[in-house]
Amino acid sequence: MRFSGLRVLKEGLTGNKGWGPHWRDPAPKPAYDIVIIGGGGHGLATAFYLAKEHGLRNVAVLEKGYLGGGNVGRNTTIVRANYYLPGNSEFYSHSLKLWEGLEQELNYNVMHxxxxxxxxxxxxxxxxxxxxxxxxxxxxxxxxxxxxxxxxxxxxxxxxxxxxxxxxxxxxxxxxxGTARHDAVAWGYARGASERGVDLIQNCEVTGIDIENGHVTGVQTSRGAIRARKVAIVTAGRSGQVAAMAGIRLPIxxxxxxxxxxxxxxxxxxxxxxxxxxxxxxxxxxxxxxxxxxxxxxxxxxxxxxxxxxxxxxxxxxxxxxxxxxxxxxxxxxxxxxxxTPDGSPIIDRSDIGGLYLDCGWCYGGFKAVPGSGFALAHLLATDRPHDSAAKLRLNRFRDGVGLMDEEGTGAQHNLH
Amino acid sequence: MRLTCPNCGARDLREFTYQGAALNRPEGDWGESWDAYVHLRDNPAGPSQEYWYHGLGCAAFLRVERDTRTHDILLVALASGGAA
CATH class of the missing domain: 3.30.9.10 (D-Amino Acid Oxidase, subunit A, domain 2)
Structure with missing residues (x-):
């Protein structure tokens, strides 16, 4: 189903009876190539770009509640690329460029x-x-x-x-x-991902992450076990709890x-x-x-x-x-x-566990990052190399003290940002 | 949210500053235990062990147990003596 001015006019004159659901509501399959935990803006964008840019369609997004029901559904909708430090600068610049083509790419009015x-x-x-x-x-x-x-x-x-x-x-x-219509961003990405074959599975809470010999093998969920070659944790404020299922403590x-x-x-x-x-x-x-x-x-x-x-x-x-x-x-x-995070900047990186990826630490600026984050995480999942725009969003920058992105200059320490 | 300071009694949140998770300071040079102490957090959804500073009151550092899901204050004690 494509939106167009003509279609809106036709539906308006015929009682709006021709609109259908925007995405499928599939039951989980026993196994996928890639499982994304979290059906918010970042998770849905990741799924969309995996399918569109990399042709990877054997992908599931697992969402505990309903799609776009977290921070992407409640935020102050600001989109900008006015960062100063290398790392953030190129990332948000790239994200803004994606925003500028987003409505055409998704065929969805995100009111950017x-x-x-x-x-x-x-x-x-x-x-x-x-x-x-x-x-x-x-x-x-x-x-x-x-x-x-x-x-x-x-x-x-x-x-x-x-x-x-x-x-x-x-x-x-x-x-x-500027601003954008936050819900529409999630819905547009969801529709685009679902059309390309990604399974968006709602009311599916991840309760465990299966790891064998240091490599992820799948997840346990409220709708049964799902095997996966790669798993990405894209759960924003709940990152700590989900990462703990894999025995990981995050700098969050x-x-x-x-x-x-x-x-x-x-x-x-x-x-x-x-x-x-x-x-x-x-x-x-x-x-x-x-x-x-x-x-x-x-x-x-x-x-x-x-x-x-x-x-x-x-x-x-x-x-x-x-x-x-x-x-x-x-x-x-x-x-x-x-x-x-301690420096107020995000993380898109591998974890120390094989096949387990992290996209987190968005602080209070995750909305504008949705396209850039989805694009970069999809690139990392598909190629196992960081995308150029996100190469500095490393997990270990805190441990190593190298490449910290402390825009406010207050020090890379919790509670200061 | 109000905290009951052992010195001053129940006081408004505005008098206090959150000082971070109550963790045990490691010994020795920089290494994994220091990285864990400075950066890594359990970030619990539930009872959380924290330090707070009563800056606009008696200036005591407090050790607080607080439920991060409800903001219920479960325990407040003077922090002197370090992390128990």
Missing amino acids: SQRGVLNLFHSDGQRDAFVRRGNAMINQGDDAELLDREGVRKHLPYLDFDQARFPIYGGLLHWRG ESHILQAFVTEGLKPVIDNVVSFGMGHFYISQSDKGGLVFGGDLDFYPSYAQRGNLPTQEHVMEAAMTLMPMIGKARVLRSWGGIMDM
Whole structure:
């Protein structure tokens, strides 16, 4: 089933009776070449690129709940490539290029909107750092534009430019950044993978990982044993529990990150705006809701809800930056489980167990990485060589102290990112 | 989430800072045990052994047992004496 303007028109005139399910709902087979644990954005994208780029179709994605029901179904949907450090820089640059062709590639409207991401700065020192970052982005082949105070005012006249603590000096504008419809990304990849023969198996919880002589042989699940030559753990905040089934301890702590949505308003915020000094960022969804968030609660949690001090902090930052939003009413908030690494950067790598692969440590930035992560993990699974864009996302960089990607410069230590 | 400090009683979360998993500091030079201590985590979904710092209270370092699924505080004690 392909989407097109003509098809939408025809279905609209005939009662929308011609739409079918977007993916098959198969029972698990006894064995696959590759099993992917986790049916979120990254797992589904991996399956899609395995089938499309490498012709590997004897693949299963095992999902404990329903497809796209985790962080890809609840996030603040920001897509950007404004990283500074080698390793992250080329990875997110590649991911953004995949985003730019994603709707055509998937024949699926993921509502990718390159509305620009604007990071504000509030001091001379911070300006210098942003000039440096912008130059790094341009050297990577991406876009960056330095705005002075009046340049920011042209785009965002509603900010409080003269607040005493953090007066606005300017901003770094990344036009190719923006937002996307998070669920549609998961659904589009799921449909594309299923069409190409990948089995997407829902309500199938992995309960054990079978290892013989240091090599993975399959998984135990709530729907029976499944043999596999290769297994990839793509379970984000739950990576610690799944890796423990293989006897692996990861350099990851799972922390809570909260986000908030207001009632729908008329269009008022055109771009994605981030206010790093106040730990606050915001965009407006196409439905009109203001979607915003802040920093971690800064303690490990699987509760999927945060505490009030962080909520208060985020609301205070919002009012500090843009007092106009004070009258908007918050409709809902939620907390997601973030797989935080010591340096705040991700891992796509082999494990020490043969045939067992890891894709984790996405911290609070996994959504924009979905295409790049799926592409790179599929490449690693298919060829046993890391993809060029992800060659530095190594598991052992913490142990060896080489190639750490600490964007915030706070030190590669837990609880600092 | 509130923590009951042994010195100060039940206090707001804002007074405390999470200081990381309560692990035993290894002996000797850098090696696998140090890598495990600094980087690797059990990351439990359930009761978790942690250090917290009562920075806006009595400035004591606390050893806390906390359920990461519910935020229930199961035990708070002074950390002095090191990891038990």
